Amino acid sequence: MVRRIIISLSLMPLDSLPFELLSEILDSTRDVETLHQCVLDNYIENCSSNGLHFGALETLDKYVYLRPYVREVKFLFVLSDYARRTRRTSSGYKVPQNIWVNSLAKLPNITSYTFCHIPFFSFPQSQNRFLPIPHEQIELTVAALANCSLLDELNLLYRATPSDISRLNHLKNVRSIRLGLPSREVLVAVRPWIEQCDSFSDAYALDSLATIRPHVSNLSMLHIGPHHALSNRDLLQLLHCTSKLQELDLFYDNFLNVQLLNKDDRSSLGLKNLHKLVVRHQGVSNKSQFMELFTWLEAVISASPLTSISILSDDSRECNFAMPLINLLAKKPQLEFLNIPQVVLRQPSLRTLFGRLNNLRVLSIMLVDVNVLSFHTSASPGELNFNLSALYLRSSKTTCPYSLVTPQLRQTISSLRGNPGYLRRLCQEKQTWKALWTSALQTERGGIDPLKDEYGLYSNATEEDGW
Numbered sequence: 001m002v003r004r005i006i007i008s009l010s011l012m013p014l015d016s017l018p019f020e021l022l023s024e025i026l027d028s029t030r031d032v033e034t035l036h037q038c039v040l041d042n043y044i045e046n047c048s049s050n051g052l053h054f055g056a057l058e059t060l061d062k063y064v065y066l067r068p069y070v071r072e073v074k075f076l077f078v079l080s081d082y083a084r085r086t087r088r089t090s091s092g093y094k095v096p097q098n099i100w101v102n103s104l105a106k107l108p109n110i111t112s113y114t115f116c117h118i119p120f121f122s123f124p125q126s127q128n129r130f131l132p133i134p135h136e137q138i139e140l141t142v143a144a145l146a147n148c149s150l151l152d153e154l155n156l157l158y159r160a161t162p163s164d165i166s167r168l169n170h171l172k173n174v175r176s177i178r179l180g181l182p183s184r185e186v187l188v189a190v191r192p193w194i195e196q197c198d199s200f201s202d203a204y205a206l207d208s209l210a211t212i213r214p215h216v217s218n219l220s221m222l223h224i225g226p227h228h229a230l231s232n233r234d235l236l237q238l239l240h241c242t243s244k245l246q247e248l249d250l251f252y253d254n255f256l257n258v259q260l261l262n263k264d265d266r267s268s269l270g271l272k273n274l275h276k277l278v279v280r281h282q283g284v285s286n287k288s289q290f291m292e293l294f295t296w297l298e299a300v301i302s303a304s305p306l307t308s309i310s311i312l313s314d315d316s317r318e319c320n321f322a323m324p325l326i327n328l329l330a331k332k333p334q335l336e337f338l339n340i341p342q343v344v345l346r347q348p349s350l351r352t353l354f355g356r357l358n359n360l361r362v363l364s365i366m367l368v369d370v371n372v373l374s375f376h377t378s379a380s381p382g383e384l385n386f387n388l389s390a391l392y393l394r395s396s397k398t399t400c401p402y403s404l405v406t407p408q409l410r411q412t413i414s415s416l417r418g419n420p421g422y423l424r425r426l427c428q429e430k431q432t433w434k435a436l437w438t439s440a441l442q443t444e445r446g447g448i449d450p451l452k453d454e455y456g457l458y459s460n461a462t463e464e465d466g467w
Contacts, residue, residue: 057103064106072112073104075141077133077158104144113145114155117180132159138167145171152176153199162189169193176221177201184211191215201225201249209234216242220273224250226280226314231256232265232296239269239300247276248300251314252293254283261295274304278451282314290321298328306332307359310339310451318366319343323352330356339364339450341394350375354384354416364392364450367400373408376415386416391437392450402433409437 060067115138117131145151152173156164157180165186168174176199177190187206194200194212199221206212206228216222219242224230228251230238235250242248248271277300284293301309309329319325319342326349329335335357341364345353350372353360367373376384395405402425410420417439426447427434436447445453 057100060107061103067107068109070107071109072114073107073110074114074116075133075137077115077117077131098140101140101144104141105147108148109150110145110148111150112153112155113141113151115141115158115160116155117158132161133164135161135163135167138164142167142170149173154178155201156180156182159183160186162186165189165193175199178223187211194219199223199247206230209238213238213241218244220244221247222250223248226251226253226282228253229256231258232261232292233257233259236261236265236269236296236299239271243270244273245271246273248274249278250280252279252281252284252296254281254289254293257292261292261299265296265299267299268302269300271300271304274301275306276308276455277301277304277306278310278312280312280314282317284313284319285317287321290319291324294324294328297325301328301332304332305334307334308337308454309335310337311343312339313342316342322346322349326352329353333357334359336360337362337450337454339392341366341392341450344368345372347372347375347378351379351384354386355379358385358387361387361389362392362450362454363388363390365394367393367395367405370400370404370408373405373412376412384416386413388437389439390443390445390450390453392447393435393437394432396432397428398431402428402435405435413437 060070115133117133148171150173151171153176154168154171154174155178156168157178159181160179161183162185166189174193175197177193177197178201179186179190182190188211191214194215195218198219200216200219201221201223206224209230216238222242222245224235230253232252232254234256235252239245239248279297281293284290297311309332311325313319322343322345325340325343326345329338330352333356336359338353338357338360339362343366345365345367346369353363354375393405393409395402406423409423414420421437421439422441423435423437424447425433425435434448436443436445438445447453
């Protein structure tokens, strides 16, 4: 039985597999365990006079038995569509009646709707510019979704306006909002909405603590992306107001940190419900900057029952000062997922991790020396606990050739758990390689990105925003 379908309503002038063919594939497949991962993308060639084609919805009208399985809808708007519509509006062109509204209204189980502006990839200057979506498009969509009682997530990845927010506010069950490039006016308009939401994501535009701080106290999920203007102190002050947070994903920009944290800044935030944390940083390169980052991190997580943490360098800066971080993480015995692919670990670090974190099941690290994998040889009997189900490795072909890693890793894991498990090399570029070790032969993990495999997120912040 089909569990979940995601459809894309696209105006992109690209060819793709016919939606009917994808529907037949879904109808005939027997792999019921992975069908919920299927994404039905329908990119219709935009060659007609009006440029408004929603082939995915037309197909669902034909195969009505698929309607209950649609959970997520993505409306994709391209730069060329905006230019074409602008020309027609200025010439007095009237858009024909939108018959797709009734089709969209017949999808009863939609939980997530995304309005997304897609830039031309051949024009890099457009990648950080969101365009508006026509107001009538917003109005028609709201009318179609008015009776979708399960719709609780709304992603506005375009240049929204306050009037758009006013229209979308009629979707009363929304509890998760994600904004792409909101203006100050939009943030003001969306404040009352945020106060009744559980989740809020702002990809780019937070420029003031006062803009958002009064409205986050009820959030259980918060995502603050790159290009904000909040220093490390500002972030701590914001998080002081988020005692209900369970998941936090934010961008730590060291270029904004003009002052070191003082004693008052370092006090615990009291985030006693925080289970999952993703910190993406840039501009952190020397020892003092990493120590400042770890001090900031301690204030965030000291009271938290963390089970998952990722620390990711957005500018690929490696950390060669791992022990303070490892000692901090070792105080979180309930930790299950640890993703630190730019942190250079030595033998003492790995001994501490496997000696203290008995619940650790997924680990992502970087290797700089194959001898690091011999960390177990100097440990006392029974000191280490190796309960991993997946180990993500990345390294340099020069300093740590894959051919040397394979036998050493097999020997180490065999010593710790009795059998070597399964190792596969997944990616080899000019200077680097990536590999995935798993305890079982069969795995659904792709092996390249731990966050994507575990949660459907991306380690690269720009990828997650759709670029």
